[in-house]
Amino acid sequence: MIVLENVTKIFPRTRTGKAVAALKEANLEIQPGAFLVITGRSGSGKTTLLNLAAGLTRPTAGKVLFHGEDWWTLPDRIRSLERARKIGFIFQFPSLLPSLTSLENVALPAFFDLSEDAREAYTRARELLCSLDLGDKLGAYPRQLSAGQQQRVVIARALLGRPELLLADEPTSDLDDQTECEIMELLKRIHENTRTTIVLVTHSTQPVRYGTQSIHMAAGQVIPGPMAGDDAVKLL
Amino acid sequence: MDVYRFALRNISGNPFRCLVVVLCAGITAGMLLASTLILLGAGQSLSKAIHRLGADIIVVPESAAAQVESALLLGHATNAWMPAAAVGQAAVVPGVQAVSYQIHLATLKNASCCTVSNMFLMVYDPETDFVVTSWLEKNLGTGLGLGEAVGGSNVFTPAGEKNIKVYGYPITLRGNMEPTGTGLDSSLFLTLETALEIARESVIRAEAPLVIPEGSISTIMIKVRPEYDIGSVARQVAARIPAVKALAAPEMFQSQRAELEGLRNGVILLLVITTGFSLVLVGLVFSMALNERRRELGVVRAIGAPRSFVFRTLLVEAGFLGFQGGAAGSAITILALILFRRLIIATYGIPFLTPSLPMMMILIAGSLTGSLSGVLLAALIPAYRISHEDPTIAMRE
Secondary structure (H helix, E strand, O other): OEEEEEEEEEEOOOOOOOOEEEEEEEEEEEOOOOEEEEEEOOOOOHHHHHHHHOOOOOOOEEEEEEOOEEHHHOOHHHHHHHHHHHEEEEOOOOOOOOOOOHHHHHHHHHHHOOOOOHHHHHHHHHHHHHHOOOHHHOOOOHHHOOHHHHHHHHHHHHHOOOOOEEEEEOOOOOOOHHHHHHHHHHHHHHHHHHOOEEEEEEOOOHHHHHOOEEEEEEOOEEEEOOOOOOOOEEOO | OOHHHHHHHHHHOOHHHHHHHHHHHHHHHHHHHHHHHHHHHHHHHHHHHHHHHOOOEEEEEHHHHHHHHHHHHHOOOOOOOEEOHHHHHHHOOOOEEEEEEEEEEEOOOOOOOOOOOOOEEEEEOOOOOOOHHHHHHHHOOOOOOOOEEEEOOOOOOOOOOOOEEEOOEEEEEEEEOOOOOOHHHHOEEEEHHHHHHHHHHHHHHOOOOOOOOOOEEOEEEEEEOOOOOHHHHHHHHHHHOOOEEEEEHHHOOHHHHHHHHHHHHHHHHHHHHHHHHHHHHHHHHHHHHHHHOHHHHHHHHHOOOOHHHHHHHHHHHHHHHHHHHHHHHHHHHHHHHHHOHHHHHHHHOOOOOOOOHHHHHHHHHHHHHHHHHHHHHHHHHHHHHHHOOOHHHHHHO
């Protein structure tokens, strides 16, 4: 599904004026149906890898292929459409739009895909929110929700387009232990029920047990994790 | 949810930014509309005043030429006289087709014998007049009889009264002329016969008598034959009649035109400064607001919004705010111009005629377009920059 070929990402300017190599000649293949957990310390390049996989940022060197096609040979409109249709995002930080209700936040990605029907999008968003026990929060704004509720709305948004790939960037970092468990169980359930490919990035080793594979990252390099031998993940 | 609804929801989430942008757009639109309205209204008013005076050349006493011009525009009688014999002298100048004269009088100030205090009375001779008479024939079908008058557009008979009292003499108002935006709109036009009757009666009816100096007139009105040059005929008239100034109609109201020109330059400078300042401020506010929203916009891009969607959303937001500000600014400007019309006239010493409704609509549309374009222009660079930024960098902020 996703192939990284000799991918290097250098951020040219930082506040110190020095270029930072966030990822160094990474080679990785993620097969459909995997639940890959990427662990590593802050600054190890996990989030950069996730963003590269989603075609959000252009690699400094190397190629990132999505279904065999280089993200960066596609025009922005097509790249964005592919993301809206096939990729769901769960961010580490509060990522709901403050001026939209829960229902509108969840339905939002559908409006970037002009082929989507608005009524259908709202119906699906409502169903998703109800299935995540947020049926009574459809009209609530993000500021009216707890951190855990907000993250469940984000998960609902990520699932709206029945994505092939779910990218989760430290989705539980701001949550208490109980809510963290609930969110991880939810992701596991989604993976088991829908066979959606999930790539989860975390600085903790706890979530590794929820995944089917894992890799570790350090100083911008990919290192095989405890379950890296699985067929679904290949370190090329 | 389309771009427009999405933009509207974003606007409602940031009241400070909205207020600043709406204010800037309002000031730009208001300035644009006010300056255009005043300059256009004043220019139109001068043209209408010349047309209303209806002569190719107006001869006035040399010593009081400027005062007479100003008096005609602002509707105040002056105490400037010249000998009536000058009419005959003007009539024989080659190129003169018709000659008439006017006597300028005024009602008493704060006197119970005069319905309107200090009202400008323009007296004409029906035997020779070619200005008021033609208007009367066209609009009323007949000339004015004894005790009758026509008024400017602002003259009316008070409620419950049958006539207007001038030095205690009842004057019947036969009709009103079209507005010119000048003092002529508050003036009364009457025949020499009526004026002399008022003067006679005023001795017993008024608090003070109306005095018309015998053998004196205020202005001479000259119509020039079409084949003659107005300017050269005016020069000949001035050369033949001592102590007068012959003003060719196209050259009349020079001091007011100069005032208008000065005002125009000042207004343009002020407009450039205000618009420039507003554009910079709107640009800064947009940049600040977009910097605050970088992460949010990065998320929107990450979940599937193309650059064009983000760019259009931001421009639509700017457009909504620009339009709101422009509409509010235009509405306030029009209200202020209506309320402070007299103050503007008094301050600048220029007449002002409110443009017609279609012209007003065009000017409002123009000022709205101006403010809208300004806000869009100011938002263009920040919107382009943020929509083309790498979403991962935007989300990291």
